Amino acid sequence: MNRPLDGVRIVAVEQYAAGPYGTQLLCELGAQVIKIEAPSLGGDISRGLGPYFLGEADSQFFQTFSRGKQSVALEIKTPQGRADFERLVAGADAVVNNLRGDQPEKLGLRYQDLEAINPAVVCAHLSAYGRGNSREAWPGYDYLMQAEAGFMTLTGEPDGPPVRFGLSMVDFMTGSVFALGIVSAILGARASRVGCDIDVSLFDVALHQTSYPAVWAMNEGHHAGRLPRGAHPSISPSQRVRTKDGWGMLMCQTERFWLLFCDLVDRPDLKADPRFLDMPARRANLDALTPILDAIMATRTGAEWMAYLGGRVPFSPIADLADALDNPFVAEVAMRDHIDHPARPQGLEMLACPIKVDGRRMPAARAPALGEHTGALLGPKAAGNAR
Secondary structure (H helix, E strand, O other): OOOOOOOOEEEEEOOOOHHHHHHHHHHHOOOEEEEEEOHHHOOOHHHHOOOOEOOOOOEHHHHHHHOOOEEEEOOOOOHHHHHHHHHHHHOOOEEEEOOOOOHHHHHOOOHHHHOOOOOOOEEEEEEOOOOOOOOOOOOOOHHHHHHHOOHHHOOOOOOOOOOOOOOOHHHHHHHHHHHHHHHHHHHHHHHHOOOEEEEEEHHHHHHHOOHHHHHHHHHHOOOOOOOHHHOOOOOOOEEEEEEOOEEEEEEOOOHHHHHHHHHHOOOOHHHHOHHHOOHHHHHHOHHHHHHHHHHHHOOOOHHHHHHHHOOOOOEEEOOOHHHHHHOHHHHHOOOEEEEEEOOEEEEEEEEOOOOEEOOEEOOOOOOOOOOOOHHHHHOHHHHHHHO
């Protein structure tokens, strides 16, 4: 099948989530991603992250972020390990890492450190706060970025405490931006034959994701805050509503959807109500509109509303994760995958690559055992040295 990044080789000094998430996207699109793992540290730290393990030095967490990659076991700080690392760099399109911002210089992972070996190599760095600033040596993680970038004061109910996202979305967004930066720089380097350094940080990406509320704040002094029911800051109704069996999300993002909703629920009077005549009026009278919506939506279950409104007015029941995974639409679009694993006879259920090429999902494969490809990529002697 057509895999757009076939022939691209990436050497990755990576661990945990944000960096591996980005390189896994590239791997699924065909890139050869070679993980550099130090045996003295047990390899990627996520190999030992529970609660669900897969034999020695493997876990379901690790499988989530390193499927299809190759693993080379070497100690980059030793003379022999450095020599082996540089052999891989010589044939690489990119050398990437997601270490603290002060580590690429110490480990010789910058373009100026590797240019003599491979003038066209791209050196990509994902860190918490970036390089060349007062925080480059600071450790940092997703939840910290959610806190400092303002996400937590924009999430939750107005009278509740600050709330973080339920998932590590800063990690995943930063990994995605990292992947974009890597492939863009490789494209440029293949044309110019000159590599470069690329930098992405959790902090920068988190702040960038504050988007239009940040623009409003910088230019108008606007305070976005939190609205009841997770309501949109300017569009109404676009919020959580009560259904007969729980909660749903109703999103009348345009006037057309609002008018159609009123017709479909047999409430033409709402269209003529001066409190709800247009978007600004509905937004200003949200406290009055919400109980009316609840009374309407409580007449059917979430599934019934989905069947009735689906494709006409944007609505979804609010599902828990188990229900989300069992959604028949997930099966229809093939977003669940299955991989074989030697430590689990029944194999592993995984999420598929979200990118389709020519209408097809990318094939899946398990993540590697620690040092599984050392011999194949560096020769049997290197494999012996790594043990």
